Amino acid sequence: MPPQSLTARVGRWVWTCRAGFEPHLYEELAWAGAQPRPLGEALVESEGQQGLAPAFARLGFQVLASTSEEALEPLATLVADVVAALRPGSPLVLQAFTPDTPRGNALAPQAEALREAVRARLPAGRLLEDSERAREAGAQIVCLCVAPGLTVVGAVLAREALSLAAGGRQRMRRAGESPSRAAMKLEEALHGLAFEPGRGDVCVDLGAAPGGWTQRLVARGARVIAVDPARLMPELASNARVRHVQESAFAFAPEEPVDWLFCDMAWRPLEVAQLLAKWGRRGWASHLVANIKLPMKDKNPILLRVRHTLTTDGGWKGLTVRQLYHDRDEVTVTAHRV
Structure with a gap:
């Protein structure tokens, strides 16, 4: 510098x-x-x-x-x-x-x-x-x-x-009831989209616990399948619009295609990209919003492979990859199937 x-x-x-x-x-x-x-x-x-x-x-x-x-x-x-x-x-x-x-x-x-x-x-x-x-x-x-x-x-x-x-610098207000900074990351990601999940939409939230993203989706009127072996916040676990599936995100498969796939897992980036590609390839979701954690070094080579995996292997269209204001050592990706 x-x-x-x-x-x-x-x-x-x-x-x-x-x-x-x-x-x-x-x-x-x-x-x-x-x-x-x-x-x-x-x-x-x-x-x-x-x-x-x-x-x-x-x-x-x-x-x-x-x-x-x-x-x-x-x-x-x-x-x-x-x-x-x-x-x-x-x-x-x-x-x-x-x-x-x-x-x-x-x-x-x-x-x-x-x-x-x-x-x-x-x-x-x-x-x-x-x-x-x-x-x-x-x-x-x-x-x-x-x-x-x-x-x-x-x-x-x-x-x-x-x-x-x-x-x-798209600052999002942290709602008093939000469990973590994760909620603000999702709000910023949705803010940049032409439309967002709403009443009647079915969303899958991979790696949902403790429920930051699930909470914001439910607040919009969506129904959420929250996938995570760990527990959700009690108020989410008892919410009629939330179904908690306590298993690994890598083992989960939806019973039928859903409208939105969300993912904010603290996991190795290439393995997460392969998981998201599987959802795209099999047509399990129409829209994607995910957070990809990055390594300390070689961030751009990893991102190049993530892009290839999501588009070439997964068939996701309109891919965006951005480090948003509320992101740290991570990027947010959005895409759609059609």
């Missing part, structure tokens, strides 16, 4: 990531031939490519300007001039964020002050306040990344963005 943040090159792309995962993102981009360059903590720059969606990136945007200027007024004027030239008349979502690091997070007040100063300089009619509507509105997301010694201005079409959250 460079000792100080490097200036981003206009026209290239900047990717945000979890702190400590810059080498894995760099390697992934290098494998794609995107000529990566580390900019600083949690930031990697590269060439842009059609359809490039790195697993270890939270958000990517094309650089419009990059400066070491720190004074608010000239910086806000510079940013506003750059933003004003973006597709005149098209709606914009204005987001300011920092790298997700201790040094970066300390700059959050400056990032918010910049956002407000730029916002005051732009026509109110162009700004879309609800980022969740950005894709359907055909909006561009304007990214103001405030890093130590560096501010990068960029943009990405909402329909092509890896995330609609500022900096790709």
Whole structure:
């Protein structure tokens, strides 16, 4: 990593990531031939490519300007001039964020002050306040990344963005009754899908105990077959919409195909991928959401094999592989059968 943040090159792309995962993102981009360059903590720059969606990136945007200027007024004027030239008349979502690091997070007040100063300089009619509507509105997301010694201005079409959250940090609230952080991982994964399980859907939750994912699925009205030799929380074990099958996920087979397959097992990644591939190959589920734990080393080679196993061996379509905000040494995969 460079000792100080490097200036981003206009026209290239900047990717945000979890702190400590810059080498894995760099390697992934290098494998794609995107000529990566580390900019600083949690930031990697590269060439842009059609359809490039790195697993270890939270958000990517094309650089419009990059400066070491720190004074608010000239910086806000510079940013506003750059933003004003973006597709005149098209709606914009204005987001300011920092790298997700201790040094970066300390700059959050400056990032918010910049956002407000730029916002005051732009026509109110162009700004879309609800980022969740950005894709359907055909909006561009304007990214103001405030890093130590560096501010990068960029943009990405909402329909092509890896995330609609500022900096790709999709924070989910932890419900008071949730048994673990696992519930937030599932909420974030479902948040990124076009639709999610609901009333009447049948879901299988492999490795369900103590019940974090099962609980959130039941709250949506789904019926859940929770598979795990260990016990569930008492309130789930007695819930009429939950059937607890106390056996290994590797031994379980559904009596008939289900709507959704969920899996968050702390198990070896290639063996989990083979299990999920079996479900796809046999047509046991229509949709997949799973968390894959990663080894300390060789993360990208493992992910390459996981992708091959799920798509080539399992027949899963539309595969996405992302390290979400609530993921740690793991990635979340989603896919469907048809």
